[in-house]
Amino acid sequence: MEHNPLIYFDYAATTPVRPEARDAMLRALDQFGNPSSRYEYGRQAAQQVKEDRETVAAALGCAPGEVTFTSCGTEGDNWAIRRGAELNRRKGRHIVTTAIEHAAVLETCKDLEREGYEITRLKPDKSGHITPEQVAEALRPDTALVSMMLVNNETGAILPVADCVKAVKTRDPAVLFHCDGVQAFLKTPAPLARLGADLIAVSGHNIGAPKGVGALYIKKGVRLRPLLTGGGQEDGLRSGTEATAQIAGFGAAVRAVMADETRLARTAAIKEYTLSRLKQALPRLEILSAGDAPHICAVSLPGYKSEVVVRVLGDQGICISSGSACHRGKPSHVFAAMGLSKPLLDGALRLSFSPNSTRAEADTLAHALKDAADTLFTTLS
Numbered sequence: 001m002e003h004n005p006l007i008y009f010d011y012a013a014t015t016p017v018r019p020e021a022r023d024a025m026l027r028a029l030d031q032f033g034n035p036s037s038r039y040e041y042g043r044q045a046a047q048q049v050k051e052d053r054e055t056v057a058a059a060l061g062c063a064p065g066e067v068t069f070t071s072c073g074t075e076g077d078n079w080a081i082r083r084g085a086e087l088n089r090r091k092g093r094h095i096v097t098t099a100i101e102h103a104a105v106l107e108t109c110k111d112l113e114r115e116g117y118e119i120t121r122l123k124p125d126k127s128g129h130i131t132p133e134q135v136a137e138a139l140r141p142d143t144a145l146v147s148m149m150l151v152n153n154e155t156g157a158i159l160p161v162a163d164c165v166k167a168v169k170t171r172d173p174a175v176l177f178h179c180d181g182v183q184a185f186l187k188t189p190a191p192l193a194r195l196g197a198d199l200i201a202v203s204g205h206n207i208g209a210p211k212g213v214g215a216l217y218i219k220k221g222v223r224l225r226p227l228l229t230g231g232g233q234e235d236g237l238r239s240g241t242e243a244t245a246q247i248a249g250f251g252a253a254v255r256a257v258m259a260d261e262t263r264l265a266r267t268a269a270i271k272e273y274t275l276s277r278l279k280q281a282l283p284r285l286e287i288l289s290a291g292d293a294p295h296i297c298a299v300s301l302p303g304y305k306s307e308v309v310v311r312v313l314g315d316q317g318i319c320i321s322s323g324s325a326c327h328r329g330k331p332s333h334v335f336a337a338m339g340l341s342k343p344l345l346d347g348a349l350r351l352s353f354s355p356n357s358t359r360a361e362a363d364t365l366a367h368a369l370k371d372a373a374d375t376l377f378t379t380l381s
Contacts, residue, residue, distance in 0.1 A: 007318045007361045009274075011206075012153050012183060012296050012352035017249065018208035024252035025210065028245040035242050036231065045244050052251025056215050059254050060200070061191025068216050068234045069247055073182040074104040075227075076201025076216040077147075080178040081108045083224040084145045084199060085117065088176055092142020098122045098130050098149070098159070099337040102180055105147050106333070128157035128289055128338050136167040145176045150184035150195065154334040154350050155298045156291020158188065165196040176222070182206055182214075186257045187295055189264065198222045204246070209253035213246035263355040268294035271353050274362040275299070281366040282373055286344060288335065296352045298335070301373055302343035309349065312372045318365055321350045 028048065033041035035049050050064075057064040070076045085095060097109055099121040109119045120138045122130050135146060146168050150161045165177050178199040181192045185202040192200050200217040204210060218224055218237070230239030257263065271290075275297060278285050284302065291297040301309060306322035313320055322332065335348045351365075 005317060007364055009351045009353065009357065009361070009365060010319045010321050011354045011357075012350065013321060014205050014211065015208050015354065017210055018253050018256050020256040021209050021249035021253040024248040025245045028248035032244075035244065036233065045242075049242050049244060049247055052247050055251040055254050056202075059186060059191065059258060060193045060202070060215075060217050062193040062217055063220065065235070066193070066217055066220055068218060068237050069242065069250075070201070070214045070216050070227075070238065071212055071243070072205075072214045073102075073180065073201050073203035076203075076214055077102070077104040077178070077180050078108050079216060079224070079227045080199035080201055081105065081145065081147055082112070083227070084176045084178055084222075085112060087222070087224060088144035088174065091144050091174055092140070093117045094120070094140050094143045095145050095147065096120045096122065096135060096138045096143060097147040098124065100124050100128060100130075100152055100154075100157075100334045101147065101149055102153055102182070105149070105180055109147070123337055124157075126338055126340075128152055128155040128334065130159050130164075132160055132163040132167040135164045136171055139168065139171050139175065143172065143175050145178060147178040147180070149180040149182075150192070151181075151188065151293040151296070152334060153183045153296070154332055155289035155338075156293040156296030156352075157289055158184075158292035161197065162195045169196070181217075183293065183296065186254065187264070187267075187293060193217060193219075199224075204250040204253060207253050207257050209250040210246050213243060213250045215250075260355060264294045266355040267353050267357070270355075270357045270359070270362065271295065271297055271351075273359055274351060274353070274357075274365065277362050277366040278369065281370040284373070285369075288338075288340070288344065288348060295354070296350065298348060298350050300340075300344045300349065301347040301369075302341075304347045304373065304376060306347050306349050308376060309347070309369070309372055312376065313365075313368055316368055318368050320365070321352075322348060 033045040035046035053064045057067045113119050122134050177197045179197040181200045182203045198219045204213040226237050228239045233239050286300045288298040
């Protein structure tokens with residue numbers, strides 16, 4: 001049975017493991033010493049973890065001591081929000097976030113709400129943006145923490161985190177600021193630590209590293225309680241034997257991405273070309289967000305069910321999504337928060353790109369999407 005070649009436009013969900021990361025992981029698996037062991041084999045493993053931490057810190061624009069390795073972005077978000085709120089518990093039990101955050105943030109806030117915290121969820125405008133004025137106006141004397149992503153994972157909108165940090169700290173320097181930087185890490189020009197946030201979570205599998213590794217930037221002076229207690233690894237903040245192979249893959253992926261200086265321009269160019277081809281092939285298609293970030297945009301086929309379209313294209317080996325991979329087929333809370341009409345909401349699709357996405361792939365997507373629209377019955381919504 002023949003299989004169509006995979007055409008992948010879902011890089012916001014995950015990315016293929018880069019060859020450099022795979023090679024580094026294999027070396028780490030062969031060099032299996034425990035970094036906490038005092039003999040040479042252990043010291044070699046510890047040295048590799050140290051070098052990879054320095055690499056990630058350089059990409060974030062911070063000191064190596066401000067980087068703690070985690071298992072993923074979700075872990076980093078959970079740790080930052082829970083422990084950040086706890087750290088500021090004497091200040092109050094109010095948290096400000098947005099209605100368009102990743103589930104890792106929204107569900108954590110929801111859980112804290114059940115524990116007695118009050119959550120303010122800021123709504124975006126129709127383009128998916130939030131303003132610093134909204135954030136500043138939401139602050140209260142009992143606000144402990146603000147959590148805002150930099151790049152929205154479904155629209156590609158860049159939120160004004162740096163300006164929001166300034167607004168918050170000007171009003172009340174004691175408020176902690178957390179940023180979900182997963183979709184922004186190495187996909188926006190400036191190092192994330194320059195945002196001024198106190199806590200920033202990033203993930204490896206979104207940049208060509210393996211699944212199962214990420215990092216949390218903890219600004220110097222912010223004293224979070226440990227996530228895990230035990231042997232004192234990760235400067236006592238996250239005990240447990242280091243995942244040396246995943247960390248090695250993470251470091252190698254970061255180095256490879258940073259060496260590709262034209263990656264952002266190439267990604268933005270293929271996104272622009274794809275949107276142009278889709279509008280040409282499907283005049284009814286609506287661009288919900290062209291995306292401020294170079295790698296994500298959102299469109300809609302009004303009157304069609306996005307999940308059906310995703311399945312039809314998937315059967316042809318073309319991978320797109322109807323929103324975050326974490327929705328698992330549920331309606332997108334991001335598109336709903338933007339106040340879209342039901343036909344636009346029903347037909348919403350997310351496209352996300354890599355620097356190596358091609359025009360030929362975009363042409364194939366446009367043809368397949370047009371064929372799907374021509375053969376599928378529209379809904380009555």
